[in-house]
Amino acid sequence: MEFPDGFPEHLRAPVDAAIAQAEIDLSAQKKNFGRRFESHWHGILLVWAKTIFFAFARQCCQAGHEGIWDGTRIRIESEKYLTAVAHAAYIRIVPLKHRNSPLEISLDEISRAVKEGDEWREFQSSVKGIAEGRADLVRAQPKAIAETPPPSIPLSEKMDRAAALLHVSHDTMALRIRIGRTTYFAVKRGGGRPTSRMKVEAFVTSVLQKMRTNPN
DSSP states (O other): OOOOTTOOGGGSHHHHHHHHHHHHHHHHHHHHHGGGGGGTHHHHHHHHHHHHHHHHHHHHHHHHHTTSSOHHHHHHHHHHHHHHHHHHHHHHHSOGGGTTSTTOOOHHHHHHHHTSSHHHHHHHHHHHHHHHHHHHHHHHHHHHHHTOOOTTSOHHHHHHHHHHHHTOOHHHHHHHHTOOHHHHHHHHTTOSOHHHHHHHHHHHHHHHHHHHHOOO
16 A cells, blocks of 8 residues: 555654554464465454554544644545555455455445444544644634734743643643644754644643733
8 A cells, every 4th residue: 555645754654564564464364274264354354454554544643643634634545545455455365266256345345344443433533633623723823823922932932831821741731732742842942844833833822812811
């Protein structure tokens, strides 16, 4: 399976590792089952597909937390990738004699099976959180632009002030802003992507403004 255009390079390694592990496990199962593999391939296929797809899904969500992809992009690309995984699973695992037979499994059935269970629900919950966080950012931007504190105050200092006013750690701040810890501290050091910096700026500005207008 190929990565979609624009998929961050630094998020690819865990997916590649999952694909390699799935192939290692598949080879071992074929060897262990021998001729009996044709009686167990349904379950093996599902494990293979889930291992690869959810590794990709987790990295999609990480791209969302880092402000690289939004919820819509994650949803579209994950559906495309699931289709590719289902097709690869069919080719790699379904025995030839079961194709075009009553025991055959369709690509749609593979996709539906992957979407059953806690892993899929957790993935959808993560996508929902990313989408809601982006919506909050869009709503906060006009106010943040109008009420931005004087430019002489560095963003890092604003982050310190906001954390102190909220009585929380910077780790908790990252969770509240819905970005990864690594991204948060990169922004605090003066780095990070523009979208991540905007997200942090909007949040801390909102906190500082709220405390100025309602100190209690």
